[in-house]
Amino acid sequence: NKNISIAIDGPAAAGKSTVAKIIAQKLSYLYIDTGAMYRALTWKALQKGIDPEDGEQLFQLLKETSIELKQGKNHQKVFVDGQDVTEEIRLPEVTNSVSTVSKHASIREEMVRRQQQFAVNGGVVMDGRDIGTNVLPKAEVKIFLRAGVKERAKRRYLENVKKGIPADYDQLVEEILKRDELDSNREVAPLKKAEDAIEIDTTDLSIDQVVDQMMKYIKERK
Numbered sequence: 001n002k003n004i005s006i007a008i009d010g011p012a013a014a015g016k017s018t019v020a021k022i023i024a025q026k027l028s029y030l031y032i033d034t035g036a037m038y039r040a041l042t043w044k045a046l047q048k049g050i051d052p053e054d055g056e057q058l059f060q061l062l063k064e065t066s067i068e069l070k071q072g073k074n075h076q077k078v079f080v081d082g083q084d085v086t087e088e089i090r091l092p093e094v095t096n097s098v099s100t101v102s103k104h105a106s107i108r109e110e111m112v113r114r115q116q117q118f119a120v121n122g123g124v125v126m127d128g129r130d131i132g133t134n135v136l137p138k139a140e141v142k143i144f145l146r147a148g149v150k151e152r153a154k155r156r157y158l159e160n161v162k163k164g165i166p167a168d169y170d171q172l173v174e175e176i177l178k179r180d181e182l183d184s185n186r187e188v189a190p191l192k193k194a195e196d197a198i199e200i201d202t203t204d205l206s207i208d209q210v211v212d213q214m215m216k217y218i219k220e221r222k
């Protein structure tokens with residue numbers, strides 16, 4: 001049993017973070033939500049009135065920004081320059097700009113550098129869009145999660161309702177499709193299944209079923 005790296009990628013709202021957290025807990029591994037890092041930068045840029053298209057200014061901003069992911073018992077918190085922004089980074093303004101912020105090569109390079117530092121000792125579960133292809137190309141386990149867009153929008157809808165966030169199902173479908181399109185078609189490290197990743201379609205599976213399948217696969221590779 002060694003401390004391996006587990007890369008989980010897939011489109012928006014496919015359930016990556018839900019299962020990644022459970023698996024990290026089961027294995028006592030570190031969970032790294034790379035989407036939260038891009039969201040954190042996007043949040044700060046919007047605060048400062050920086051245009052999400054302006055890669056140069058965003059890069060300057062990122063260099064002087066500390067982004068911390070802190071693991072709590074039941075959930076993890078995200079801090080920007082010491083401020084808790086866990087809830088703010090899920091707001092629609094951030095969600096609607098994050099794919100634009102994330103397309104810039106300089107931003108990705110710096111984010112990937114930070115993400116790789118988290119993983120130097122192994123024992124991580126990392127989720128995102130380019131983990132298996134770029135951030136951890138040597139990860140022992142690579143999983144690509146898919147789900148139909150209707151199911152993804154439904155899950156996000158129920159999640160929002162539960163959290164007391166206003167939710168509109170049709171709008172969620174649109175937002176998810178738009179983000180997938182931007183993330184899949186950008187020039188730098190687009191959303192793509194790594195060649196050596198296994199694919200799981202979670203559309204008709206429960207969380208437990210997905211976790212069980214993944215744990216079986218992980219145990220074979222540990």
Ligand code: C5P
Pocket residue numbers: 012013034035036038039098099100102127128129130131179183
């Ligand atoms: O995972 P989440 O949906 O929170 O990610 C938010 C956005 O951050 C994605 O839509 C994508 O634009 C960007 N992202 C990325 N690469 C990653 C993780 C997230 O470009 N590894």
